[in-house]
Amino acid sequence: MRDDPVVEAVDLSFRYPGADADTLRDVDLTIRRGDFVAVVGGNGSGKTTLCKTFNGLVPHYWSGEFAGAVHVAGTDTWESSVARLSSSVGYVYQDFQNQLVRPTVRDEVAFGPVNFGLADHAERTQEALEKAGIAHLADRFVWQLSGGQAHLTALASVLALRPEVVVVDEPVAELDPAAAVEVYERLSELHREHGVTVVTIEHHAEFIARYASSVLLMSDGAPVWHLPTAEALARAGELAEHGIPAPQVVEALARLGVEGVPRSPAEAAALVRTAESRGALRRSGPRTEPRTRTTPAPPARAVAAARGVSHGYRSVGGDLQPVIDDLHLELLEGDRVALVGGNGAGKTTLMRLLAGIQVPRSGTVVLDGVDTRTERPHRLAERAAYLTQRPERMFLKASVREDVELFPRSRGVPDVDALVDRILDRVRLTAFADRDGRTLSGGQQRRATLAIGLAMRPALLLLDEPTASLDVGSRDDVIAMLAELSGSIACTVVATHDMHLVAEWATRVVVLDGGHVLADTTPRALFADPDVLARAHLVPPQVAQLGTELGLDPLPLTVAELAAHFTTVPLGVPA
């Protein structure tokens, strides 16, 4: 199969203008036609730059030092142009919203074919809409689309040029899990039924295991190896070193001493059962008591409460669209609350109401004993801090330090410098204090926004998707930091799609659906409740799914908890 390459790089090196080191260095690479490649690697390993050499953006758009050659479908990209290469390679960006330049979906998809003056532009547009499964959205305005629909529109718009290769940069980063699965299903269909070569940049081992047929590991601007998925996932240690921990089921089986590289919880369950029937594994009661919510003896103080709250926004058509509907919720001191639910369930609106940035249309929100209607927002900001989903929106100043000190200094807090130093030290950003927040890596940006929130010294800390678009290493970092905060913040609320965060950090989960509280429970109870999971479109972490498949009780939330359910029987000892 190696004899049919669609992308071939030989001795490729590239350096951005003004940079003092090569971003790509001596890359040799072959992608064969019809492959589904997952490109993995830590931040700054050159993944995105590599993919931009495929469609000629490097070197024709980014004119830096370019050495070596890239051949795409037999064409030397150096000799070609971005416009000509676009009929061979389509590129969907991580921030795909900025990729949409036309008002309606159909216009957007037709943009490429019309620009190239192709006579069959109408057929191509229709075909691309159908391939992406969004034909029913053709006449919508792009600003009416959900994130998943917008991503599929961006995909359709590159498919309209009938490329042989489609590159998708981190589809999971900006989408909720259900939408990410939808995007991957479409890519998989393109790959299977239309023979399109798919290249995705991906951090999440679960998606790699489920969809990719080969894995390319990048490090320091060059490929380390390019292997079929099963072989690649077997090198769990090496992947973990580059910030791609193995899927939880793979890790769990390794921990149990069961051979095999499962691609899904169902496969893992089958392997575990086989091991059990062979007598290599025996169930035991969990040896360590699984973590449960420790209910403090005295009734905890309510940090914030919503009573009969309803809220909504005016739509473009002028009618009121309800977002929160008669919602009751009380947040107690010591709570670590995860707010979950699909896009549009009202998570962000609820957090902004709780923080007093907005006031509800009806009902009351009481924050730290104060009705939010009676106090100005900047005064309420002294009680609750809301951290936006996009960290760069919180960077108002030219350095992290200035951003952190903005709030305490303008309020005349004594000894601001010491406070800021302490906070920066706590989020481990002292070394980056004088950099602009935007130049930091994703994980550092999150920690910087956390520092901004801490400097506000709130009773209630609200975070919107703090682990979105982070690689797994940075994500674990943020989760650990959130756990450390429990001492200084009375109550923390996190709106998230990340079920690992829910499983590992939260003591309480509030499931929102259509502006109502669908469930208010513990993570363990949530993951054991198939009805709520299905209604809110939630997918539990793999280890919890495996626990469900195997009928374990109590349901394990971490690999360690799963392992505690079993005793490994040494070889040769009769069961």
Place this chain on the structure above:
Amino acid sequence: MSTIETRERRGALRGIGSSQTSTPQNLMVFVLSMALFGLANIILEIIPDVTVGPVDVSVSYFVFVPLTLAALLNPFWAALGAPLGEIVFTDLLMGDFSGLAEIEGFIQMFLAIYVAGSLVRDPRSRPQIFLGAVVLVGVDKLLSAAVDIGKVWVGVEDAELVEGLPQSIVLLEGIGFGVDVVMSGILFGAIPAMWLIPALHGRIEPLLGMRPRVPGEPRPGSVPRTGWFVVVAVLAALVSFVFAFLEAWDLSVGTVDADFRDRFGDGFLWVAVGALVAVLAIASILFAVWRRRGDR
């Protein structure tokens, strides 16, 4: 650019990137300038104007926005984008569209930003930035004041016969010019720009894939043949006056041939359409010339 690596690259070096900006990068500066100046204008549009007596003391525009892009990135493309952003974002959308006067405004603003941006040779030099901002407003407002005065002369029948009118117009324009230089040029031009340009220097360029400017090096987007550019600029300035006066055309057409007008009332529609087509043709030629120049 030197290659400091411990080992040699294997592949043969095929290009090192040029110090000139490429077409897509120009497009990026153009779009950025358009979007940001448009945004600045929307903000100003929504804030109510303040008038003290007959003189408007409000801020006419945030000149630090186009000046920043012109000084840091590329004066030609920033100058081309900003007035277009003003037309598209505010004038068209907010119903401020004044027809032919837009073309006049476009040319004035283009010249002002280009000249001012070119004056800033070192983006870290605050005196140069100050000068740039004041010159920007000066050039733009001087041109438009001249046009305004001329317009009243031509637009009002026998303007000089109206008692006090010429003096009041000149005086008002003069005061307005002074206020604009102080408000738009210094308070909301030079002072923000002296802070913003050094703050963004070295920060915004990498986001666009460009190399930060080094003081004194040949600037990207400067015109290679200065003499030729001056000729075009002067022509453009003249054309801007022509457009301005086309609007106040009624002097000639209005007085000629009253009978003709009575008999062919709606025939004038076609005259109007014909005039518009002629104007658009001239504009297109101008745009085409600029684009070709910009590609170099």
Place this chain on the structure above:
Amino acid sequence: MSVARVQRDVLSVEWVKLELIRTAYATRGGLFAGMDPRAVVGWYAAMALAPWFTHNLTTVACLFVVAAAAVVLARVGPLVLGLFVIGLVLELVYLALAATLFGGDLTAVVALLEVTAKLGVLSLASLAAFVSLDPEKLSDALLALRFPPAVAFAVSYGYRMMPILVEEFATVMEGYRLRQLPPQQRGLLGWRVVVHWAVVAVKAFYPIFLNTAKSVRTTVEALEARGFTFATIDPRGRAIRIGSLRLGPLDLAVLAVTAALVAGCYAAGAQWPLHRS
């Protein structure tokens, strides 16, 4: 301040954003939204040029009424209309003040009023035509009229970007509102507060410059990859774009009625002439 806070539906940033979207994408419907954009541009040209052929105040006033009627038919939104009316009122106040300042002679005012009324017709016509015209159609019309593709693109992209930029600005301002305490003493006429917000509005541009630069980079890369530059050299794309434009009966009817009305205005002017003495 003891005034209880409420959720406001008008005069908030969200409202401004929605108004801009409604305006830009002509979701209100209206007469011109269904017309061929070239006919709308033609209509505009006719209305915009008509007042400049006369000094007869009756004709100018009639034209002003016709243009105002067109604005009503085009269902222009309250934000844009409000800004226009404020502008017009301020202009009149300005004229009155100018007159009192320079000897109280009303002839100068009438002279300037004539110019103002003519410019008013122009503004009303552009409100009706461009505000209710879908930017895509306007962009196609500009292409059809042989404007350079960059201008046509700028029109459609500008309209799409604007709500996003307004929201970005609102987010940054909200950040400042929550995190930086406004001055406690308001000062004479609240000058400290005015200065505070003026400084913040300027400072907001630092993050906006950088955030916008980042998103524009993706946009321009995507444009490039989908043949935007190619289309500026190759004429076929333009042919496809403007191929969908058709002049229909509505267009002809509107143009004919407008022509008749303009003729009527001139006729009225001839019947009851009113000139500046």
